[in-house]
Amino acid sequence: MPAPFTFTRRALLAAATSLMVVAGLPARAEDPIKLGLVAALSGQSAKSGEAITRGITLAIDKINAEGGVLGRPLELVSRDDESNPGKGLIAARELVQREGVAALIGGLDTPVSMAIVPFANEAKVPFMGPWAAGTPITVNGAEENYVFRVSAVDEYVDEAITEYLVTKYGAKKPGMILINNPWGESNEKGLMKALEKRGMEHAGIEKFENNDVDVVPQLTRLKENGADSLFLVANVAPSAQVIKSLDKMGWDVPISSHWGPAGGRFTELAGKSGEKVHFIQTFLFSGEDHPLYVKLKEKFPEVTSLADVTPATGIGNAYDATLLLAAAIEKAGSTEGPAIRQAMYEIEGVEGVIKTYDKPFTPDNQDALGPEDYTFTQFVEGEIIPIAD
Structure with missing residues (x-):
């Protein structure tokens, strides 16, 4: 005979909360406001997912210590x-x-973000991107666009890395080596636009896959076509394969890259030649006395040096993105998606670590960062550092 069921205080509270949700009753003041994170928390991009998680966590700690949002604490739920x-x-x-x-935060990879965008717009839930840079993520054609971003944007990045190759190396005929996915396609369009603007030709467009272990054939074609420099767009592991293939060929060529190599311990995979790759970032810790770095070390004891926080840009972007979402929810006075979306266009005076945001979003531009927020960097002994002018 089964034992009689005993109602515990926890069970009664859970049942009451469920009834409130079903009945559509307002949440209690002490109920947390949940933010959902969708990111790569395992696999080759796990370091980037870890950086985003840390940035959000530090922002939530700050917000909750100051009284939360609408008098309620924020809580992160991750997948x-x-x-x-x-x-x-x-x-x-x-x-x-x-x-x-x-609200949702995430989409570390452009293909993942692009899969989430239609759902976010249909469900009328704000979706904040702290990493994926594909231009169509925010420029998605929706009549009511619920997708916002605190990150780089491919079209802006492509202009920046083109200008970098031209001014730093005098490039006249660059070649493109791009990952074969929607992120690569987004950058192909941006790079072509940047070259056409300057009346420049290119040495070819070569694609490769995430699991390719040798891209010598593609690089050989670019070299034979007269490439005097390379545009690289790929994440950590495939970018490392490009560098290994260049070493195998003995081809020392200037490389200007999107920020893919920053997503993990790139030079451990690529070898010493990985330090030759120059790539953009939106945030770097200025030193070990940076206030956010100090908080990071307090929260995560495993962080012992700046090399342990690669990539810092993921932390900074996610931290600022969370502050902006919280400010919008507070201004909206509501956790309803349409109200938060409207408030995103009205927030101002939000002090982030990248900059202070005054009305960072408009219905015509849902990206908070622009080219003026980019800096060029490289790996040196495992740490990402700015390139001296």
């Missing part, structure tokens, strides 16, 4: 998308429909 668009979409649906998050 691992494993850099898989299908898994990312499932995770986003679960966070919205089961967890009841007020």
